[in-house]
Amino acid sequence: xxxxxxxxxxxxxxxxxxxxxxxxxxxxxxxxxxxxxxxxxxxxxxxxxxxxxxxxxxxxxxxxxxxxxxxxxxxxxxxxxxxxxxxxxxxxxxxxxxxxxxxxxxxxxxxxxxxxxxxxxxxxxxxxxxxxxxxxxxxxxxxxxxxxxxxxxxxxxxxxxxxxxxxxxxxxxxxxxxxxxxxxxxxxxxxxxxxxxxxxxxxxxxxxxxxxxxxxxxxxxxxxxxxxxxxxxxxxxxxxxxxxxxxxxxxxxxxxxxxxxxxxxxxxxxxxxxxxxxxxxxxxxxxxxxxxxxxxxxxxxxxxxxxxxxxxxxxxxxxxxxxxxxxxxxxxxxxxxxxxxxxxxxxxxxxxxxxxxxxxxxxxxxxxxxxxxxxxxxxxxxxxxxxxxxxxxxxxxxxxxxxxxxxxxxxxxxxxxxxxxxxxxxxxxxxxxxxxxxxx
Amino acid sequence: xxxxxxxxxxxxxxxxxxxxxxxxxxxxxxxxxxxxxxxxxxxxxxxxxxxxxxxxxxxxxxxxxxxxxxxxxxxxxxxxxxxxxxxxxxxxxxxxxxxxxxxxxxxxxxxxxxxxxxxxxxxxxxxxxxxxxxxxxxxxxxxxxxxxxxxxxxxxxxxxxxxxxxxxxxxxxxxxxxxxxxxxxxxxxxxxxxxxxxxxxxxxxxxxxxxxxxxxxxxxxxxxxxxxxxxxxxxxxxxxxxxxxxxxxxxxxxxxxxxxxxxxxxxxxxxxxxxxxxxxxxxxxxxxxxxxxxxxxxxxxxxxxxxxxxxxxxxxxxxxxxxxxxxxxxxxxxxxxxxxxxxxxxxxxxxxxxxxxxxxxxxxxxxxxxxxxxxxxxxxxxxxxxxxxxxxxxxxxxxxxxxxxxxxxxxx
Numbered sequence: 001x002x003x004x005x006x007x008x009x010x011x012x013x014x015x016x017x018x019x020x021x022x023x024x025x026x027x028x029x030x031x032x033x034x035x036x037x038x039x040x041x042x043x044x045x046x047x048x049x050x051x052x053x054x055x056x057x058x059x060x061x062x063x064x065x066x067x068x069x070x071x072x073x074x075x076x077x078x079x080x081x082x083x084x085x086x087x088x089x090x091x092x093x094x095x096x097x098x099x100x101x102x103x104x105x106x107x108x109x110x111x112x113x114x115x116x117x118x119x120x121x122x123x124x125x126x127x128x129x130x131x132x133x134x135x136x137x138x139x140x141x142x143x144x145x146x147x148x149x150x151x152x153x154x155x156x157x158x159x160x161x162x163x164x165x166x167x168x169x170x171x172x173x174x175x176x177x178x179x180x181x182x183x184x185x186x187x188x189x190x191x192x193x194x195x196x197x198x199x200x201x202x203x204x205x206x207x208x209x210x211x212x213x214x215x216x217x218x219x220x221x222x223x224x225x226x227x228x229x230x231x232x233x234x235x236x237x238x239x240x241x242x243x244x245x246x247x248x249x250x251x252x253x254x255x256x257x258x259x260x261x262x263x264x265x266x267x268x269x270x271x272x273x274x275x276x277x278x279x280x281x282x283x284x285x286x287x288x289x290x291x292x293x294x295x296x297x298x299x300x301x302x303x304x305x306x307x308x309x310x311x312x313x314x315x316x317x318x319x320x321x322x323x324x325x326x327x328x329x330x331x332x333x334x335x336x337x338x339x340x341x342x343x344x345x346x347x348x349x350x351x352x353x354x355x356x357x358x359x360x361x362x363x364x365x366x367x368x369x370x371x372x373x374x375x376x377x378x379x380x381x382x383x384x385x386x387x388x389x390x391x392x393x394x395x396x397x398x399x400x401x402x403x404x405x406x407x408x409x410x411x412x413x414x415x416x417x418x419x420x421x422x423x424x425x426x427x428x429x430x431x432x433x434x435x436x437x438x439x440x
Numbered sequence: 441x442x443x444x445x446x447x448x449x450x451x452x453x454x455x456x457x458x459x460x461x462x463x464x465x466x467x468x469x470x471x472x473x474x475x476x477x478x479x480x481x482x483x484x485x486x487x488x489x490x491x492x493x494x495x496x497x498x499x500x501x502x503x504x505x506x507x508x509x510x511x512x513x514x515x516x517x518x519x520x521x522x523x524x525x526x527x528x529x530x531x532x533x534x535x536x537x538x539x540x541x542x543x544x545x546x547x548x549x550x551x552x553x554x555x556x557x558x559x560x561x562x563x564x565x566x567x568x569x570x571x572x573x574x575x576x577x578x579x580x581x582x583x584x585x586x587x588x589x590x591x592x593x594x595x596x597x598x599x600x601x602x603x604x605x606x607x608x609x610x611x612x613x614x615x616x617x618x619x620x621x622x623x624x625x626x627x628x629x630x631x632x633x634x635x636x637x638x639x640x641x642x643x644x645x646x647x648x649x650x651x652x653x654x655x656x657x658x659x660x661x662x663x664x665x666x667x668x669x670x671x672x673x674x675x676x677x678x679x680x681x682x683x684x685x686x687x688x689x690x691x692x693x694x695x696x697x698x699x700x701x702x703x704x705x706x707x708x709x710x711x712x713x714x715x716x717x718x719x720x721x722x723x724x725x726x727x728x729x730x731x732x733x734x735x736x737x738x739x740x741x742x743x744x745x746x747x748x749x750x751x752x753x754x755x756x757x758x759x760x761x762x763x764x765x766x767x768x769x770x771x772x773x774x775x776x777x778x779x780x781x782x783x784x785x786x787x788x789x790x791x792x793x794x795x796x797x798x799x800x801x802x803x804x805x806x807x808x809x810x811x812x813x814x815x816x817x818x819x820x821x822x823x824x825x826x827x828x829x830x831x832x833x834x835x836x837x838x839x840x841x842x843x844x845x846x847x848x849x850x851x852x
Contacts, residue, residue: 111532401599
């Protein structure tokens with residue numbers, strides 16, 4: 001009679017015998033995994049992050065570029081694509097090689113003082129963007145005749161509650177789907193019958209003006225397209241996905257595909273506003289005017305369509321940005337973090353999150369505020385603070401101890417440093433022109 | 441007591457009080473001791489780093505370091521095996537506090553002089569420690585600090601030293617595998633893998649079982665193959681089969697072939713089943729007993745078992761010795777409380793819930809939860825028992841564990 005334990009083991013042997021292939025079955029099972037799945041498992045961070053750039057501030061900025069400057073700024077999209085792609089790719093690469101988030105790396109390589117400086121810059125930039133998202137919520141609902149004194153506090157309370165209760169992820173998709181409405185700009189651009197020849201010429205014909213208005217818009221475009229938070233986002237989502245050096249190639253493709261798609265949408269927003277608003281000498285002073293660029297497609301429903309898209313995009317980012325900022329800061333300084341913690345356990349994490357939501361809602365409710373103006377100003381702040389993050393990213397990505405053989409190549413470095421220098425100079429010019437308006 | 445942040449950048453003085461260099465880093469030898477001793481210093485002179493051994497130092501205090509000779513040895517600094525640099529490898533890095541079961545970031549390092557030696561006693565993780573490095577001296581507060589005793593440091597996440605130095609097996613093993621897994625997942629994938637590698641085979645196996653399956657595959661896939669096979673042997677066959685299924689085909693085959701025969705066959709037979717079926721969920725570790733056995737004999741048999749499977753709360757009664765035809769089930773509770781002379785067939789329940797290997801995983805989980813079962817037998821078309829799906833796997837399907845909520849899943 002066999003011993004009981006061996007009976008247990010015999011079960012295995014018996015089935016093995018019956019299936020008669022034993023070890024060789026591994027080959028079959030494993031080989032069945034399709035390649036496409038591997039790709040889908042990795043695709044995402046780049047495309048999603050780039051798409052997130054088209055939020056309230058982005059739409060307002062691009063629409064006013066089209067309205068004020070027609071097709072003349074389209075050339076900027078070419079260097080912007082390269083810069084955005086390079087910056088995003090560097091962060092994604094750092095995430096894959098080190099397995100760590102950007103704020104982790106900044107803290108570990110630069111020490112406390114620089115971390116404090118970079119985090120302050122990030123806090124201000126993200127605070128500005130959060131304000132812009134709440135302004136977006138206000139503007140979207142004002143189109144539907146809901147006063148912002150009602151919509152903003154309700155939205156802020158809802159976001160705070162959803163995030164702290166941990167149910168935000170479930171509604172996130174609804175907002176994401178709503179924001180896809182902005183794809184309507186692509187159709188609208190075609191229906192407006194723009195002069196395609198002019199568009200093509202302007203794409204290779206740089207245009208620049210030394211006026212404070214132009215500089216302001218110029219930096220806003222850069223700041224909203226290459227926002228500081230996007231670098232933090234892409235790196236942490238690459239880390240979260242578990243992307244590693246071995247399968248990084250797919251992520252690299254994903255980053256560039258995302259960049260090109262995002263800029264393509266920007267292009268169509270500019271074209272459709274240029275072909276409608278600019279043609280009639282209109283400026284974008286309110287959401288209603290930005291919405292009117294959708295008329296060729298939606299006619300009288302343009303405003304409803306626009307407000308759905310704006311509301312979705314703004315709600316999405318108004319939840320994610322304060323949360324991501326709180327995570328970044330807590331990660332960098334080693335504070336307790338997580339939405340499931342109580343205020344006593346994670347005072348700073350929840351404090352930063354709550355502060356940003358309250359700040360955003362409060363500013364958005366200030367009486368007599370030009371919403372579109374706020375949207376653009378916050379993007380300028382983004383642009384001004386961008387060099388701080390870019391320098392940190394460049395120093396990290398070129399650190400051999402950290403990146404080994406995956407440091408930047410010379411061409412990459414030149415392009416990245418050129419971007420950083422150009423953005424820095426432009427930012428200084430904007431600050432200068434704001435402080436001394438007489439000089440311009 | 442000294443804080444590392446206070447001594448870094450301080451002057452190094454010779455016998456005459458002449459400044460000869462600047463203190464760049466403090467070198468510590470990590471070993472078996474709870475509070476590792478300072479082994480020397482890295483000094484910087486004219487933009488070059490050189491080594492200054494412990495025995496050359498007569499004084500080490502807040503205002504700097506004093507040498508006991510005028511002779512300066514300008515050998516360039518080279519890190520030796522087993523040495524850890526406090527500023528470079530410890531400060532600002534993360535470590536596992538075994539006592540608090542959490543990952544913390546080192547804001548400062550505490551050094552205490554004891555018996556003519558300087559020893560690292562703790563890592564300051566408080567806001568006060570952060571403030572000490574940020575603010576000018578006059579603004580420093582006397583608020584209490586929160587210091588992690590160095591004896592409680594289970595793992596140090598630096599890129600420099602070797603694994604054996606950074607983690608102490610004994611300390612991490614004080615934690616439950618679930619906790620180790622949660623902590624390991626808070627680190628980058630490289631550090632997470634190091635933590636698992638530093639554990640003994642059994643704890644490593646249990647820890648891996650608690651991690652997300654892609655991460656299990658990554659860690660085992662990158663490990664030395666012999667070691668990975670050893671760990672796989674200690675995992676429950678169903679989990680091991682899942683991991684192998686997640687690995688590239690060649691790698692899975694290599695690892696499987698390195699496993700001991702017994703464990704290998706247990707795992708191999710589970711491999712053909714799809715992940716999301718009853719077959720993919722089931723484990724082959726269960727106890728069968730023939731129906732004509734008495735309760736007393738059955739209990740005796742259980743006691744004699746060299747290695748009992750985890751799941752012995754249900755005993756599966758089969759038609760006869762060495763048969764697999766499922767006749768009924770007895771709960772261990774009834775067996776213990778029952779009359780020893782009674783035969784199993786009198787006691788067993790024959791109205792039993794079963795699953796078939798191709799049943800969908802979600803359905804199986806649903807059934808387990810609906811009937812409040814601890815395990816559900818999986819039988820083939822002829823009524824032979826193939827394995828059992830245990831309640832823990834069912835819970836995992838019904839309530840996917842989401843350790844990875846470290847960061848919000850950004851934008852969907």
